Amino acid sequence: MTASVNEAANRAPSQSQSEDQSQSENQSSSTGTWATERTQATTALVAATRSLMHAAATTDLPVDDLATARRAIESVTAELSARARDRVLRIPFDLPAQVRAAGPEAEWNTYALNPFGIPVRVTFDDETSRGSFVPGALHEGPPDSLHGGWSAHLMDCMLGGLVQATGARAVTATLELSYRHRVPLDSEVSMEATITRRDGRKIFAEGWIEHDGVRCVEATALFIRVDGISVDGVAS
């Protein structure tokens, strides 16, 4: 596992599909066994779709052009739906653990296979993980600010992903957030998560979202191990 796991998912909305495609092809030799031709092509398609979501929601073209674009999108949607699964592809359960084992330089790029998620570049260092991303127009709650629900989602992913990276099969029992300052859009924010305590099946973790040295959101969570439940993977 290297530092370039499914990087195509982390492109800025302005970057092109062809760039995503070539990025996806470039990593064919550097990703794990889950990186089949299909997962790589899906990663590029998902990145392009995320860019499309951004463009569709923010375009200021004349109204007639919107109808033309809608018809083109509907046509692609029909094409893709001709043969479909019930669920999105999942990464293997142990992918975060593989990245963690590869050392603090290795990167897990989340949500490569699901355009609805915010892709985050996550690194692991023992019982701590760090991540960064740039929230954008699609994530707006209060004007020019990140919606609090996205903050909760991101914290659950950061803390839950860290627990998963330690090899534990666990689900969130509680997640408590403190919104101390607004998180601005269009500027990189960083996140951190740490496992603070274990007690039988319970795993306690805490984390935060920081912008420009200011801790905007703080989170504490309790995860409960559900060992024995067999799953092939988790949504990245």
Ligand SMILES: CCCCCCCC/C=C\CCCCCCCC(=O)SCCNC(=O)CCNC(=O)[C@H](O)C(C)(C)COP(=O)(O)OP(=O)(O)OC[C@H]1O[C@@H](n2cnc3c(N)ncnc32)[C@H](O)[C@@H]1OP(=O)(O)O
């Ligand atoms: C639910 C689907 C599971 C599918 C299988 C997954 C396998 C794992 C695979 C892949 C890892 C995935 C990683 C991604 C995670 C991403 C994060 C999420 O989005 S997770 C989704 C949101 N969370 C849920 O949907 C949990 C729903 N709740 C439950 O399933 C149960 O309530 C569960 C497992 C949390 C506990 O149920 P009990 O019957 O197994 O265990 P009891 O005996 O009730 O509790 C054990 C101890 O924990 C405390 N506890 C349990 N729930 C608590 C709570 N809400 N607050 C405080 N303490 C709690 C209890 O008081 C007890 O403590 P004492 O041993 O007596 O000291």
